[in-house]
Amino acid sequence: MAKKNHSEMSFLDHLEVLRWVLIRSTIAILIGATVAYTYSEFIFDVIIFGPKSGDFVTYRFFCDLATKYNLDQSFCIHELPFSIQNRTMEGQFSMLIWTSITAGFIIAFPFILWELWKFVGPALYEKEKKNIKYFISLASLLFFIGVAFGYFVLVPLSINFLANLTISSVVENQIDVDSYIGLVKTTSLATGLIFELPIVIYFLSRMGVVTPKFLRxxxxxxxxxxxxxxxxxxxxxxxxxxxVTIPLIILYEISIFISKIVNKNRDAKTA
Structure with missing residues (x-):
């Protein structure tokens, strides 16, 4: 049977296409999760629990910076004042599975973008379709930069702040492993998605939902x-x-610039 043109597809046809996009993306995530599971010891000992060590690269960087410029010395630490514990029988197994899935999503992100692009591609202009490799590369790069920024900057800053925050000397910080890993995963993943802001603004501007004036x-x-x-x-x-502030502001300003270009091109084509 001949393949249907995008304009001839019904709502149910679009849902069927979307279903296969989700299926293939899920398979890619599971493959990535399997790879992460294989290297789970490295992921947990070096990556996940890295920011708990006072010798973590971010703490050393801020300590050197503070020492050089005579600033706050709170990052010159040898050990953070908290311990991590597991209080449920299935806790560590659950953390192993969900952390592997999260890592699988990060690994498979470029493929997921490729699948989403194929889904929305028929609604784009021919010139935009030809730029698919640039879109995938840029969006993936922004995501990985965001994950790295979240992990190397926001996560250690948050852990250092929360670990040293005390309401009384009576209270000891014995952090549940689910809470600690949740902070690392959520912060890193959320920052990666936040760094996709220019891409999101691009599509919202194309649909007329967002304008440069609104962003300004x-x-x-x-x-x-x-x-x-x-x-x-x-x-x-x-x-x-x-x-922390400057990269996020730059990201917002880039989004305004992108929205301006999209609106200018749309107005030119309308005219």
């Missing part, structure tokens, strides 16, 4: 939110807060 009008509110987040997770010095 709400710029000050976006900046305030970014500054609040940076102030919470960093020590009270300008350099540390700038390391």
């Amino acid at each position: 009008d709400y710029r000050k509110y976006a900046y305030v939110i970014i500054l609040i987040i940076a102030a919470i997770v960093t020590p009270p010095d300008v350099i540390s807060q700038g390391i």
